[in-house]
Amino acid sequence: MGGFEKNxxxxxxxxxxxxxxxxxxxxxxxxxxxxxxLKMNKEDKWTFSNK
Incomplete structure (x- = not known):
């Protein structure tokens, strides 16, 4: 079992x-x-635009 590691x-x-x-x-x-x-260092969901 591995140890805990988090930044x-x-x-x-x-x-x-x-x-x-x-x-x-x-x-x-x-x-x-x-x-x-929780939102830090995460990309927002990408969407395609019809513009």
């Missing part, structure tokens, strides 16, 4: 512990809504 989407800091990651998000980025954090 913070807001600042890029690398974490190897889920507890440290969630604490970091909750403390250091408490002013950013969770929905906005």
């Amino acid at each position: 913070c989407p807001a600042c890029g800091k690398k974490f190897s512990s889920l507890v440290e990651y969630t604490n970091h998000i909750g403390v250091d980025h408490k002013d950013i809504p969770p929905e906005q954090i």
